[in-house]
Amino acid sequence: MIAQAGVSYVDQWLDGYWLVLVVKAAVVLVFFLTAPLAVGYAEHKVLAHMQARLGPMYAGAFHGWAQLVADGVKFVQKEDIIPAAADRWVFSLAPGVALVPYIVVLVVIPFSDQAFVLNLDVGIFFVIAMTSISVIGVLMAGWASANKFSLIGALRAAAQLIAYELPLVLAAAAVVMQAATLSMIGIVEAQEQYWFVFSQPIGFFIFMVASLAELTRPPFDMPVADSEIIFGAYTEYTGLKFAFFLLSEYGGIVVLSAIASVLFLGGYLGLPGMEAVPGPLWMAAKIGALSFLIIWLRATYPRLREDQLQRASWLVLIPLALVQIMGVAVLKVAV
């Protein structure tokens, strides 16, 4: 196993550049189309039970497991409306721009030392660069909609991204300093002794808070605050385009949970004494646990105000992240 580490299963089994490429792309696409649905369904059910309800119970006969499939079919049937004053091209392109970066990020996420698509030397750098592109899709949507609510929502999303990208990057940078590598697999392998959440709990906290803000998930969902601006940048969207935005939200949860698992929770590494459980299951369990946490936070906390959000980032998270990165640097050099 160790000898082959760093070479993916697909590369070992299949020959031919194009065949390998197609298989890998298909695997990523299938994962991206199923995992967010699972998270979305979990959100329906977890939110419901936290509010003493049952949630979907009919679609698919058993506890409404097919609810999101049914929703997808419904979205396809909806009329595709583009406002008369909208910038048609930008308006139609925006959902794709919001969605694709999250698919691309999946390429570098390792599910074991062999179950991955690509082991980039600059893995985490690539991930952070890609997740930031998504907000451009939101900005495009808001600008092209020719709707004041959409524009306000889009600008809120952009302001939020600027405020929270910094703590996110700083928290990731501290991990990179400790692991001494940018490669996702390298970061996981560096946690053989202990997970980085134990050495950098503050970093983990900052990363999760910044992830929530980056995903515009409650309690940081002012860009879609329905009581103020309807549904923010997505207000004018219908049908499949709207579904793409929803998919990118849930895909974002999966992707950022996966990144947080890799950076802080040892990725595909299991707990000591439980090596029999394969790596992909560990990775899935960690993604699931963090997704549950994100849903749980939504059920618990009310939405922050826009100024509270900015204050929390610039006056609390960023100084905290800087202190933590200095601490890690000192320890790295001293120890």
Next chain:
Amino acid sequence: MAIDEKEVRTAEEPKPTGLGLVKGLGVTLKHALRPSITQQYPQERPDLPPRTRGVIALKESNCTVCYKCSRECPDWCIYIDAHKETHEPASGGKGRSMKVLDRFAIDYALCMYCGICVEVCPFDALFWSPEFEYAEYEIVELTHEKEKLEEWTYTVLPPPSLEDGAEAPAGEGAA
């Protein structure tokens, strides 16, 4: 209007938020682990109190066609038709006239379930019944006739027993 300085409430000093945030997570988790309170209605009968005020039922034999209910009804949803019959007593003498109920219907599309008709009925002919499943596909079908209203009386509970030491009911037939 001057406000007494002492009456003005000042905001409390904010407490550290961390504890409250954790407590909030505890509340949601606790509810997630409890069984939910949803009743799956069409598959599962709702757990209603026995004296639920679902629909107004009519015990026809108690009705004397006094029209009090239909006159008190705020939105005029009660229809009553009756005719007069005269019975010759077997012992002879003047014939006794009585009113016979031909039609008694309540338009539940109009009824606002105020219960005034039940309150004013002097002879306990109208009751609150716990039935509630009488939805129809046409609005005109929501006018239910006395046969249907009679059926609903079968699920009405007997009246509560008198309190200890209360005066005995006046007559045999008194309900």
